[in-house]
Amino acid sequence: MxxxxxxxxxxxxxxxxRIDLSLDRVRRLLGALGHPERRVPSVIHVAGTNGxxxxxxxxxxxxxxAGRSVHVYTSPHLVRFNxxxxxxxxxxxxxxxxxxxxxxxxxxxxEPVTVFEIETAAGFLLFSRNxxxxxxxxxxxxxxxxxxxxxxxxxxxVITPVSMDHLEFLGDTLEKIAAEKAAILKRGVPSVIAPQxxxxxxxxxxxxxxxxxxxxxxxxxxxxHEEHGRLxxxxxxxxxxxxxxxxxxxxxxxxxxxAIAALRAAGFKLPNAACEAGIVKADWPARMQLLxxxxxxxxxxxxxxxxxxxxxxxxGGRAVAAAIGGLEERVARPxxxxxxxxxxxxxxGYLHHFSGLARRxxxxxxxxxxxxxxxxxxxxxxxxxxxxxERYGTIExxxxxxCRLxxxxxxxxxxxxxxxLAGEVLAKNGTPPV
Numbered sequence: 001m002x003x004x005x006x007x008x009x010x011x012x013x014x015x016x017x018r019i020d021l022s023l024d025r026v027r028r029l030l031g032a033l034g035h036p037e038r039r040v041p042s043v044i045h046v047a048g049t050n051g052x053x054x055x056x057x058x059x060x061x062x063x064x065x066a067g068r069s070v071h072v073y074t075s076p077h078l079v080r081f082n083x084x085x086x087x088x089x090x091x092x093x094x095x096x097x098x099x100x101x102x103x104x105x106x107x108x109x110x111e112p113v114t115v116f117e118i119e120t121a122a123g124f125l126l127f128s129r130n131x132x133x134x135x136x137x138x139x140x141x142x143x144x145x146x147x148x149x150x151x152x153x154x155x156x157x158v159i160t161p162v163s164m165d166h167l168e169f170l171g172d173t174l175e176k177i178a179a180e181k182a183a184i185l186k187r188g189v190p191s192v193i194a195p196q197x198x199x200x201x202x203x204x205x206x207x208x209x210x211x212x213x214x215x216x217x218x219x220x221x222x223x224x225h226e227e228h229g230r231l232x233x234x235x236x237x238x239x240x241x242x243x244x245x246x247x248x249x250x251x252x253x254x255x256x257x258x259a260i261a262a263l264r265a266a267g268f269k270l271p272n273a274a275c276e277a278g279i280v281k282a283d284w285p286a287r288m289q290l291l292x293x294x295x296x297x298x299x300x301x302x303x304x305x306x307x308x309x310x311x312x313x314x315x316g317g318r319a320v321a322a323a324i325g326g327l328e329e330r331v332a333r334p335x336x337x338x339x340x341x342x343x344x345x346x347x348x349g350y351l352h353h354f355s356g357l358a359r360r361x362x363x364x365x366x367x368x369x370x371x372x373x374x375x376x377x378x379x380x381x382x383x384x385x386x387x388x389x390e391r392y393g394t395i396e397x398x399x400x401x402x403c404r405l406x407x408x409x410x411x412x413x414x415x416x417x418x419x420x421l422a423g424e425v426l427a428k429n430g431t432p433p434v
Contacts, residue, residue, distance in 0.1 A: 003098035020147035026117040032107040036128040047139040048160025056431035058259035062278025068133040079421035079432035120147040144183030156266035162200040165316040182207035190265040224257025248288040249323030286310040287423035294429035310419035312347030321353035333412040340366040340421040361389040364400040
């Protein structure tokens with residue numbers, strides 16, 4: 001048990017709802033702590049449905065290549081809670097995190113608070129006490145009532161693509177969800193907007209006008225595209241001809257473009273060499289991650305490819321399917337999906353993107369998750385999409401079944417559908433994020 005596990009257990013008892021969106025509790029707690037959120041380095045605040053983590057990874061790698069020190073706050077974690085807090089490039093230690101959480105626990109005085117709220121307060125303590133040039137701050141859920149939205153004047157705001165997800169908390173229409181995301185926009189703060197649907201863009205523009213937030217919109221103020229296997233970015237400051245991202249998939253070109261636009265909007269003057277290094281060095285686990293070694297890789301069919309992706313909504317499924325299509329154009333292999341999802345996600349919407357692409361779906365439950373969708377329900381959704389499907393009890397059983405298929409050439413296996421499943425895979429494989 002880590003130094004902070006017992007603290008987390010105590011905090012869960014204070015406010016048993018895992019998600020209860022509000023700013024009142026976190027503002028009270030931050031006041032009791034002396035408002036550390038007002039003493040953090042300049043902030044780039046990032047909201048959106050998909051692409052937040054990858055965009056932050058590109059920004060971090062680019063800033064660090066330019067010699068800047070960077071704090072990062074992201075969620076959820078995959079294997080260890082520490083992954084949420086990166087202090088000037090290094091994951092926070094167990095001891096430092098436990099001390100910050102204990103300080104927040106004392107200041108909270110037994111009042112109701114969610115774990116995310118108190119961990120966000122602990123993050124602000126850590127970020128305020130360790131020097132850095134910038135804090136890359138990811139919204140946990142939504143935006144308007146997310147605990148990170150106590151930052152009053154970020155250096156820049158970013159909204160990555162908005163789509164349908166977390167309907168039980170954010171609303172059941174794209175307009176409602178986009179409004180929640182757009183509520184991070186602040187008066188006079190430059191705001192970078194990724195490619196959006198017309199519906200989402202209309203909402204974002206309306207909210208920006210209300211608070212007079214200047215917009216930097218993809219396709220209007222800046223453009224990014226792939227050309228001859230390279231990334232080409234252009235805005236009013238000129239053109240960048242950069243290598244393709246290390247992160248795999250066409251959607252990563254868009255995420256890299258958002259990152260460059262955000263850094264420029266925030267006023268960072270970065271040499272081209274730093275942009276090049278950031279694009280090719282950025283790393284973000286469980287986003288079309290190739291598992292080239294490890295305990296689970298050893299269980300896969302000989303000479304097969306084993307990929308991992310934590311995307312869990314319909315748009316995430318589209319991005320993964322497109323990425324696999326790109327791989328297929330280079331080297332053709334039969335595709336086998338191993339899928340685990342939560343019951344709160346749109347399983348049918350996710351899987352229909354793989355119709356005609358996947359040879360087989362192996363459905364599994366997600367370990368230790370009460371809301372795990374039953375494997376048979378996943379398998380039936382795959383069959384409804386025209387994909388042959390079977391259900392298994394564990395990831396190991398699914399990999400054994402892939403071996404029994406005897407496919408030639410050896411298959412391309414993609415484990416997908418949930419960040420919780422991705423965390424289990426990385427832990428079992430012995431390749432946790434560092």
